[in-house]
Amino acid sequence: MRSKQIVTLGLVTVLMAAVSCSEGPRRNPGSVYMPDMAYSRAYETYAQRDTNKFTTNVSDADIKIYYDATPVAGTVKRGEITHFPITKDSVGSTTNYEASKAVTNPLPEMNEKEVLEAGRLYQVNCGICHGSKMDGNGPLYNGGNGPFPIAPRNLLIDPVLSMPAGQMMYSVTYGKNMMGSYASQLSTKQRWMIIQYIQKAQGKNQPVATAAVADTTKKQ
């Protein structure tokens, strides 16, 4: 009698333990020892601002703290070169796209190390569509078998072959047709570096920059 009871008790314990352990993926991060040391008191990247204290609306600026997280127009990041001077076309217009042909690459010719870096940036950001060999056949298109429905441009033949650096910069900065803007992923300098890298691969002479680009924020 007694041993039967013990056996039942044991089995029930085992079953309960099994049920409580096999609950699938862990969806709960759990708790921490000292929340005020674990969670930042300052606003961290991507943190949501307290709408009782902050506003993104200028008209509430005297009631709350006005902050919309966008830099003042014309702001130049530390160590960055000046912005691409052409603005984006309005829908249906190609005026600025045409005007961008006149803009030249402000970077001096890249040294060996910079070419390596530009190549890395190209492979990470462009190669996925335009192909590691610039033949317009990256893994996303894959000769029409990839998920991307449209053939990316082959960068080594026309129209890209005869495209001036400024117009390439326009397309990379604002996007063109089914290509999106890369301004949020690549800095102005990185975009110009990639363009010089592509033009090198196209066998073009590098644009001769009139003077080395001055770092506008460098301390004198």
Next chain:
Amino acid sequence: MNQPKLLLRRSLTACLIVVSLLIGDKLFAQDGKALFQANCAACHAVAKKLTGPALAGVESRGPWSDRKKIYAWVHNPVAFAKTDTYAADLMKQFNGIVMTAFPQFSEKEIDAIIDYINAEANKKPETPAAGAPANEPASDNSLLFGILAIVLAVVGLILLRVNSSLKRLNDEREGRPVFAPLPAYRNKTIIASGIILLFLLGGYFLVQGAVGLGRTKDYQPEQPIYYSHKVHAGINQVNCLYCHGGAMEGKHANIPSVNVCMNCHMGISEYKGAPIIKEDGSKLDANAEIQKLYSYSGWDPATNSYKNAGKPIEWIKIHALPDHVYFNHSQHTKAGGVQCQTCHGEIQNMNEVKQFADLSMGWCINCHRTTAVKFKDNGFYSIYEKFHNDIKNGKMDSVTVENIGGTECQKCHY
């Protein structure tokens, strides 16, 4: 005499003609595909409206049933649009973007392209690969072992009782004084072993719980959009840095904004790969997840334009270090050359990401003690002259992170 030879020669010629015709025909069809991919596919797809309209069934629309009009349009779209209202309306629909002129195309080449388009349009959609192998979870034996242990313990307990009963019987027979058996709750041995067992178990779970507090290994939250890293970084080979480029630039390996998603998803609006099985065993409706992205970004796939302002996707952070720890991605990736997978696990094989490492201090320190830094030709470490000299003189063969102060408290806590 000559008759059979003539017959042979004639039949041979006939065969040659037939074969050459067959080959010629094949070449022609391939030409259409090649011409389409080289010239048209940058703006047109067969079944989908992109920069230009979808071309499936083009001959049943507007003036295009007349091949001559198609030739005229392809050779000079601007001039043709002036004479035809349908073409003019089409240009208006696409924000005034005019198709590039292809005056170099012969009529035969245009025919080949249209034949290719028709063949593609009539192709039946491929049936998806039957029954993808289900991912069966690796069998876990711990439950079996647990039951076995309990059974053995019960058997042991019963044997102990049997043993004591037999001893009592034996004592009775041999005339030794017999003590009345104590009930279990007053038996000192049982009470003592019970207390020790409770102490051990309680201690184990207490320590485990205390160590685990604040650690989130295996944390796998449900994200607002079912984003599969396996499909993106694994199957489609998108580089980690395409979306998380900040890992090379600074402290944060940034979470991509919606426009980065839209770089590809302006074009990719449906998922055609192998079915994705969710954690609960059900099949994922991947196209519905892409639609969620469109609702976040305000993109209208029907018109290929943004119809309203987007809003950010509130992704849930998985790998979170407490605020009192300083960690910098670029220090590890750019200066150290550490791969993403070293700390984040095989992200390219995870549908839903889960935390791979426990991100505890012991885990950090262990790696800092054992990892040799890439010392050679790395400008970042040029100031460690003594170590450079020691390596040159053969006094040491590698420098670990610990050697250059990687286990000092103030490196990460200040």
